[in-house]
Amino acid sequence: MSGNESKFSSELVAKVNELWKRYPHKKAALIPAMHLIQAERDGWFSDETVADTAALFGLPDMHVRGVVGFYDMFHSEPVGRHVVRLCKTLSCKLRGADGLIQHVNERYGVKNGETTQDGCFTFKHFECLGHCANAPMMLVDDEKHLDLTADKLDSVLGGLS
Amino acid sequence: MSDNGHVTLTIDGKEATVPAGINVIEAAKQVGIEVPHYCYHPRLSVVGNCRVCLCEIEGVGQLQIGCNTLVRDGMVVNTTNERVSRMREGVMEFLLINHPLDCTICDQAGECKLQDYAVDHGSGITRFEFDKGKKPKNISWGDRVVFDAERCILCTRCVRFLDEIAGTDEISIDHRGEKSQLVVRGDGKLTSPYQMNIIDLCPVGALTSRDFRFKSRVWFMKFTPTIDTSDARGCNVVAGTRDNRMLRMVPRYNPNVNDYWMSDHGRLHYAFVNDEDRIVMPTAGGKPAPYPVALSRAQAVLEGARDEGILCVASSYMTNEELFALKGVCDALGVEDRYFLLPMGEGDDLLIHPEKAPNARGCRLAGFRDAPDDWSSQEFGALLYVKPRELIELPAEVIERCKKKVVFSLTKHASDVNIPLTTWVEKDGTMVSAGDRVQCVRQGMVYEPTLLTERVVLDRLHTLLDPAFKGASTAVLAFQRMADEHPALDGLTWLSVGLLGAKLNKAEALA
Numbered sequence: 017m018s019g020n021e022s023k024f025s026s027e028l029v030a031k032v033n034e035l036w037k038r039y040p041h042k043k044a045a046l047i048p049a050m051h052l053i054q055a056e057r058d059g060w061f062s063d064e065t066v067a068d069t070a071a072l073f074g075l076p077d078m079h080v081r082g083v084v085g086f087y088d089m090f091h092s093e094p095v096g097r098h099v100v101r102l103c104k105t106l107s108c109k110l111r112g113a114d115g116l117i118q119h120v121n122e123r124y125g126v127k128n129g130e131t132t133q134d135g136c137f138t139f140k141h142f143e144c145l146g147h148c149a150n151a152p153m154m155l156v157d158d159e160k161h162l163d164l165t166a167d168k169l170d171s172v173l174g175g176l177s
Numbered sequence: 178m179s180d181n182g183h184v185t186l187t188i189d190g191k192e193a194t195v196p197a198g199i200n201v202i203e204a205a206k207q208v209g210i211e212v213p214h215y216c217y218h219p220r221l222s223v224v225g226n227c228r229v230c231l232c233e234i235e236g237v238g239q240l241q242i243g244c245n246t247l248v249r250d251g252m253v254v255n256t257t258n259e260r261v262s263r264m265r266e267g268v269m270e271f272l273l274i275n276h277p278l279d280c281t282i283c284d285q286a287g288e289c290k291l292q293d294y295a296v297d298h299g300s301g302i303t304r305f306e307f308d309k310g311k312k313p314k315n316i317s318w319g320d321r322v323v324f325d326a327e328r329c330i331l332c333t334r335c336v337r338f339l340d341e342i343a344g345t346d347e348i349s350i351d352h353r354g355e356k357s358q359l360v361v362r363g364d365g366k367l368t369s370p371y372q373m374n375i376i377d378l379c380p381v382g383a384l385t386s387r388d389f390r391f392k393s394r395v396w397f398m399k400f401t402p403t404i405d406t407s408d409a410r411g412c413n414v415v416a417g418t419r420d421n422r423m424l425r426m427v428p429r430y431n432p433n434v435n436d437y438w439m440s441d442h443g444r445l446h447y448a449f450v451n452d453e454d455r456i457v458m459p460t461a462g463g464k465p466a467p468y469p470v471a472l473s474r475a476q477a478v479l480e481g482a483r484d485e486g487i488l489c490v491a492s493s494y495m496t497n498e499e500l501f502a503l504k505g506v507c508d509a510l511g512v513e514d515r516y517f518l519l520p521m522g523e524g525d526d527l528l529i530h531p532e533k534a535p536n537a538r539g540c541r542l543a544g545f546r547d548a549p550d551d552w553s554s555q556e557f558g559a560l561l562y563v564k565p566r567e568l569i570e571l572p573a574e575v576i577e578r579c580k581k582k583v584v585f586s587l588t589k590h591a592s593d594v595n596i597p598l599t600t601w602v603e604k605d606g607t608m609v610s611a612g613d614r615v616q617c618v619r620q621g622m623v624y625e626p627t628l629l630t631e632r633v634v635l636d637r638l639h640t641l642l643d644p645a646f647k648g649a650s651t652a653v654l655a656f657q658r659m660a661d662e663h664p665a666l667d668g669l670t671w672l673s674v675g676l677l678g679a680k681l682n683k684a685e686a687l688a
């Protein structure tokens with residue numbers, strides 16, 4: 017599949033071409049490439065984006081669809097301008113994640129998987145994000161916020177636009 | 178490696194010499210040992226996700242999955258010992274944890290691998306005392322396949338079939354872990370003309386046939402090996418009947434013809450068998466007449482038309498034995514115009530054949546010519562017509578140009594003598610499929626006890642025309658008589674044709 021016919025930006029295609037060089041098969045670069053694609057396509061995979069990705073990789077579209085469905089980092093529904101992932105696995109739970117979840121539910125009016133009315137962020141409960149030493153923690157887009165309290169959480173979320 | 182590409186290994190104490198490169202499941206099969214398996218299928222890629230095929234390979238610490246373990250020389254495999262049984266029981270326990278156990282309302286009951294293996298390898302009791310996971314049931318995947326997510330064990334056979342064999346790649350798995358569920362592309366309806374094969378492939382009751390669902394428990398049915406007559410491919414099938422009505426067809430493995438598959442069109446091509454409008458008694462002059470009366474009327478009609486000429490039109494749905502019986506009648510009457518009708522349609526590269534009838538080759542073998550596109554305006558004293566079941570008919574003006582008519586048909590047809598046809602599941606016989614393979618059809622039911630098959634009727638008519646003629650008493654003997662006479666069939670016997678068919682000797686003339 018030549019990059020010229022692709023529906024993606026030439027920058028993205030160039031980056032994917034670089035990724036392909038790192039793996040024995042093109043297919044192996046699918047997940048890193050899908051992160052780039054998701055960012056370029058408003059943070060989620062529509063049927064069209066799935067089809068374009070499949071075309072870029074020369075894979076059946078249902079294969080890409082399966083990858084989107086399997087990994088929580090990929091979204092099959094539209095998301096807000098930011099994605100807030102709050103860890104709810106053991107360490108964070110023991111250190112008060114449940115209270116933070118309730119705080120978000122009440123203060124921002126969003127439950128797991130929902131997007132705020134102004135489209136600012138989508139809130140997601142997440143499995144362990146690997147910072148148990150600083151529990152509870154959350155990930156806002158690509159940035160981690162550790163040792164959370166309700167105040168700290170509010171100052172981060174309040175700063176989002 | 179032992180000699181030329183074979184390896185020798187020991188399976189459950191039995192020594193087996195098998196081709197190199199096959200897996201443990203296939204090797205065990207060759208020495209008569211069944212290793213249970215769900216996700217593995219000989220024609221699909223190996224994914225190894227159901228884990229029920231675990232075997233012990235001596236010298237290897239962990240148990241290995243038989244589907245993904247290739248045989249090696251000197252390998253020692255145990256498929257049934259204590260350790261394997263315990264592990265398999267564990268696998269079955271996991272597979273059944275969220276299973277709804279709704280066998281009583283499940284169409285798969287009786288031919289379900291989950292039931293079979295639960296009995297053979299399960300513990301018989303459950304230790305799981307929590308709520309089972311809930312998933313959607315009775316999801317329509319279009320007008321042919323119904324999906325039940327709770328029963329699905331996520332073996333991905335259906336996913337792989339549509340991807341690797343049918344090439345439409347329409348199913349994928351959404352989510353993961355206990356939430357995993359199959360999804361179909363787009364509006365959730367399957368499009369493949371081969372989609373119903375996933376119903377046979379599904380080892381459990383997750384995929385059922387909209388056509389067959391709830392019609393009958395399989396243990397009340399009778400299964401007859403025969404062939405699909407929707408086109409010239411002649412896919413090998415098992416016809417399921419109950420109370421003398423046809424309920425379903427599923428493909429039967431034949432590596433030379435259809436492998437494990439068949440098209441949906443072929444599978445669903447049987448409604449006319451059960452049609453309530455079928456005629457079950459001949460008519461003469463429009464009035465019901467027993468066979469002897471109808472046949473002497475036919476004799477009179479045909480003999481009376483000899484001078485003006487008779488047009489004989491056969492059907493490419495007839496068996497070879499019937500076609501040769503019709504040929505005998507034509508010979509006795511000196512009929513020159515002998516044709517057959519063949520419906521044509523679309524074909525593809527997999528199994529669907531453009532000739533939409535099973536036995537055009539048999540017609541040619543018996544000396545019938547392909548019907549012309551433009552019939553001449555010749556008039557005939559009589560028409561002897563075996564009406565094809567559907568898709569094609571003799572043009573009305575050709576019929577009108579014949580003064581008298583003797584017509585064989587499934588449903589009523591205006592004529593001087595009308596004789597009922599029987600369908601291919603009601604008789605034994607042979608047909609010549611694409612690739613010039615002689616294949617058997619076998620009787621699985623009787624639509625109505627009064628019906629005689631066309632071969633018997635035509636032989637009786639022949640005897641009326643020529644008292645010296647004596648028909649064969651069974652289709653098997655009729656085949657033998659044909660094989661003795663016709664060089665293309667020379668050397669074939671009913672038994673050598675058998676379940677898988679055999680090649681014609683001289684094929685060139687028939688294509």
Ligand code: SF4
Nearest residue numbers: 329330332333335379
């Ligand atoms: S529907 Fe049947 S064939 Fe498909 S994955 Fe589920 S169990 Fe396997």
Ligand code: FES
Nearest residue numbers: 214225227228244
């Ligand atoms: S058959 Fe081997 S893992 Fe499923």
